[in-house]
Amino acid sequence: MNETPLKPLKTPAAGSLAERVRHTLDRLNLDEPRSAVYLGVPVFTVRKWINGEREPGAAVARLLDVLGMVEAMAPALHGSFLPPELGHVKKSRSKRSTK
Numbered sequence: 001m002n003e004t005p006l007k008p009l010k011t012p013a014a015g016s017l018a019e020r021v022r023h024t025l026d027r028l029n030l031d032e033p034r035s036a037v038y039l040g041v042p043v044f045t046v047r048k049w050i051n052g053e054r055e056p057g058a059a060v061a062r063l064l065d066v067l068g069m070v071e072a073m074a075p076a077l078h079g080s081f082l083p084p085e086l087g088h089v090k091k092s093r094s095k096r097s098t099k
Contacts, residue, residue: 010052017061022050024064028082037083039063 012018025035025046032050036043039060048054071078 012050012052017056018049018052018054020064021046021056021060024068025050030082034083034085038081 012022021039025038028038030038032043032046035046035050039046045054049056049060067078067081070081
C-alpha cells in the first residue's frame with residue numbers, strides 16, 4: 001500500500017507576523033475555531049498562519065495592533081471581543097413572520 005507521508009509542520013519564522021499571531025492566540029488561550037472567529041477569517045487560514053505555511057497580510061498586523069491597544073486600555077471591552085467556548089454556544093433560530 002502506497003501512503004503519502006504527511007508534510008511536517010513548519011514553525012513561523014522568529015520575528016514574523018505569523019509568529020506574532022501564534023503568540024497572541026496562545027496568550028489569549030484561543031483554539032483554532034475561536035481564533036478564526038476572533039480574527040474574522042476561516043479556520044484553515046488561521047491553521048496555515050500558526051503552522052508557518054502562510055504569512056498574514058498587513059491588515060492582520062494592524063488588527064493585532066488595535067486589539068492589543070484595546071486589551072491594554074480596556075480589558076473588559078476586549079474581553080467582549082473574545083468568542084465564547086464553541087462547545088457552549090447556543091444557536092438561535094430566528095423565525096420569520098409570514099404575515
